[in-house]
Amino acid sequence: MNDILPSAARIGWIGTGRMGYAMAARLLGAGYDVAVWNRTRAKAEPLAEVGATIADTIAELAERDVVFTMVSTSADLAEVTMGDGGVLRQEGVAPRILVDSSTVDIEVSADVRAAAAKLGTAFVAAPVSGNGRVADAGRLSIVASGPEDAFRAVQPYLSAIGRGVTYAGEGEVARLVKICHNIFLGVVTQALAEVTVLAEKGGVSRAAFLSFLNGSVMGSTFTRYKTPAFVNLDLTPTFTPVLLRKDFDLGMDAAHTLAVPMPVASLTHQLIRTAIGHGHVDEDFAVLLTEQAKAAGLTLVPEHVAVTDGLEEE
Template sequence: MSSPKIGWVGMGRMGYPMAERLVDAGYDVYVWNRTRSKAEPLAAKGATLVDSPRDLAEVDILGTMVSTGQDVEQVYFGENGVLSGDKTPKIFLDCSSIADHQSAAIRARLAERGAELIASPVSGNGKCVKAGKLSAVASGPRGAFEKVRPVIAAMAANGVSYVGEGELARFCKIAHNVFLGVVTQNLAEITILAEKAGIPRSAFLDFMNNSVMGSIFTRYKTNAFVNLDWTTTFTPGLLRKDLDLGLSSARDLGVPMPVTAATREALQAHFGAATLKDDPDAYLQKDFAALLETVALAAGIELESENSPYPTGLELPQAAE
């Protein structure tokens, strides 16, 4: 597939910058989004906007980055969905985080139309995409993967890992997001422990970032923890969904995951703490790093911003003068 025509659905915090990288890489990209205005800036860069998913039926590769398995099904099979007519893209590339059983059912339905599915969930947030730090994992037919590998690599510049057939990439993503939840909860706990002992959050987290326990993730979350910046990259609700997926898979496969179960219950406390806010629903749409406030509440600490900007490691390079 020399120069594939790519269809794309999903203009959220992740979907927009991913599609933008495809446009910047020179691909011919056709975009549908439920809220058309969110996709219009991409049209100004060269993408073509269409009126419904059905209008994407003649692309070579159909990419999706949406919230749930039900959303994927609706885009593919719903009224005016991609497959609501007679045409069928050869390869479907789904980057969403959905359950393995949902993915398997979708794969079977696509096979009936002669199409192949590559599951390729990603690791990172919108800023990671822009900074070239996004990574991806993929599973599905090896031949189809090789055809879409350059497309995935254009979005996930930090690397693409092929893990095998079927839904194995879904398990990788579930495991990844379980780890995300456990690390964030524990990082919040030890940060509050250090603060209650008298250590500024910025000093403690700088030490952690420079230690063997530091990571890309702890570094780019440090600014949020230090300055109480809850600009949304990933919501507590989505994290709860992924922890539930992990625990469900663990039950199915007979794997004990007590740390994950404890993290799930700690996360639930955040939903209770949100009721103390003036607008609980709006608060729960803020970033999941706000878990720090729930841990602080339980420790009897009222947090204040340290007003100390900390480099995230995701800063875009400055253009040469």
């Protein structure tokens, strides 16, 4: 297949949370040999039913050809790679390629890249856009950066996980792409909340307004996907305000470093922080809609209308 990996590469996977589980399942469904580890073993064990090997320690994955990581924070990535017992701390053995799909800060990613390089391990940053349900449907978008030959070697695995894979260049540029994406996600959600509340306060149901919007040139995969949450107020978390704030924190830091004014994003950042201050930490970030309604003196109730999220339609 390439000069870096054998034709039947063995894959290791670290992190089987909401996203990691779905992504690892996609690889298993494509027939790949995957061993998985998670801090809470019980969250990984159901993958054994679809062919995964469950590892007791991260050390067991170090001899795998490719190791993916999908963890929650920059500190988690540093721990599972460079920490005691990490995949880059095993004597005499290390994966040929390490692929990280987490959303982490550029500095930690660069540290992991440098630690991997000392062992002869190529590091590919490959953050994703989507959530567990999108991953289940094979609809994730992935942006990658790092050595191009390493990216080409793992591209078939990335393509099995998501439908869109973009190579952005060397180093950590994929991290910046993902941060910019998630800032846009927050800004669009806040704007969608504002116009939806404006329409409803003027007497238009959310279902009717969003039906019109989704059929117009302003409609998108995202507006359709968020329509059930907006219409029926199902705030089961796909991505929490706390996680969105983390990405905005990273984005505002990047904007400061690069001297880029971000007035709209800065205001959205404050609104996300306000939602968290009001106790919305475990709900979906669509709670920005109910926060906007309260600011407008409007109390929302579920409309109980059957609306599609669009995932099954494309």
